[in-house]
Amino acid sequence: MTKCLRWLLTAAMILITAAGCASTPKEKTPLVVFAAGSLIQPFDALEAAFEKAHPDVDVLNEYHGSIQVMRHATELHEEIDVVATADDALIPLLMYDRSDPATGKPYAAWALRFATNRLGIAYTERSRYADEVTSENIWEILTRPDVRVGIADPRFDASGYRAMMVFTLAQGKQAPADLFDQMFMGQFRYPVMLVGDGSGGTLIHIPEILETKKDAHVVIRGASIQLIALLESGDLDYAFEYESVIEQHGLKLAALPPELNLGEAGMDDVYGQATVKLDFQRFASVKPEFRGEQIGYGITVPANAPHPEAAVEFIAFLLGPEGRQIMESYSHPIFEQVTADHWDQVPAKLQPLVTAAP
């Protein structure tokens, strides 16, 4: 017994020493990338390709719902090199206006709008009524009480508030005029409310506490990617996801028409009919409000990034031929012309790759 213990102690000492030695030689630059959950697959591939091209950099990807990605930078004060979100409007909203207490500077000064996406409804062969689905009856199927529909939490994930917008945009056109109420009435402990916005559009109020009731047919998760597993296990019948994600996972897609999928250029007048407002009284210093517009993915380097040069290198790689090819292969193409908000603030190396936003 004592012999055994002594042996174990020795082994532990050797391991500790070895670990100490192993970490000293050849330090790699850690590049911390926080990205929206819908970018998991292409960004993992991007990580591998970038590290191959830059063996001295170790890319550390972390994925969350888009709003949470922001909050990791601005509220939890984590040191992040690259921030990529599924809604480029979040960068001005949550990063320009807030200053890092350590430096006194805003968390970000510029943002690139690099890709779009389309919102769609994912399902599988096992989903209830899967064999009946058409683009006409999908809304009616979603409101059936025995059908479980997954939506990302609109408080944390862009795909969540976008899905809510889609319901109001569809009602009265592709769907009955009371679609929103049919879908969400009585589902939450504190109701999600739909009112007029005063100019012919609709305004959705999301309460501070969003919790579904027992046996609700609407299922909420923190990020849309968390719904995929539930869809695959059969616990969800339908889920609102981005088309790129649906294709990456080989799920069935009930495609939404251009006026609903939030992915077409030049339709912002239509999309802008829906607004989502987050009613946070206690926690957040900003009360975010989102007006419908074409989906734009945004990327930036926070002002307090510990490795800004490697971060710029990473974004240049994403916008270069190899990055474009990777994104394309994951059904998530990069814009022909990437635009920049505050172009004059964009790092010099990236400026030639982008044009100033109109």
Next chain:
Amino acid sequence: MKFSPFWVFSWMAGGLVLLFIGLPLANTLLSTPLENLAATLSDAEVGRSMLYTFGGAGLATLLAVVGGVPLAYLLARTEFPGKRVVEAVVDLPVVIPHTAAGVALLLVFGRQGTLGKLFQPLGIHFTDDLNGIVVAMMFVSIPYLVNASRESFRMVDAEMERVAMIDGASPWQAFWLVTLPQAWRGVLGGMLMMWARGISEFGAVVILAYHPKVVPVLIFERFQGYGLDSAQPVAVILIVVVLVVFSLLRTVLLRPEKP
């Protein structure tokens, strides 16, 4: 105790461990602004979440006793082929990552899972339901009950049970009147450990039942969504309640008998 470098080393090393456990807890408790704490105390969601957490873990423990205690007794008293395998199976939930446990449970208790389908006609659901919380907590914490009970049954002299049975007691009577009065502290200790482990479970619960939110899920969500200021008071309340409840229970129920 004679003064020797050995004891100095032991006290110093042990002290470091205590500091390692105590410091984060004490820091969390002391660095929370009182007004945040007051607001959180009156937060209905936190109260409800507490109820689900402590109640769910309690329910899981009570249900587990029905099968766990007999299993522990079998493992303590009998030899059978494959006993080692059974003991390893009992320990499995401790060893596997709890997120993996959650996935495994989802595949069995989910709406399309074997047991999920079986219970559905009875109106019993597991995903996003208290039932799911109970199942997830039970899965990850039952080893504590079985192992503690088994050890305490082992401490009871099997000879005394045999003597009781020679005197005409049935196996039931021998268990209730001879074994349990001597082993109950160990069983109860195991139940407390299981309850505590259930309360603290996050990984398996969050996969099977994100809603209704147990406190660990609520803390995670508030930390992720709103930052430290809103997560910390919830954590403090949980830490305080757990400390009070468990120190009380330990002193009242598990006080060693005076010789």
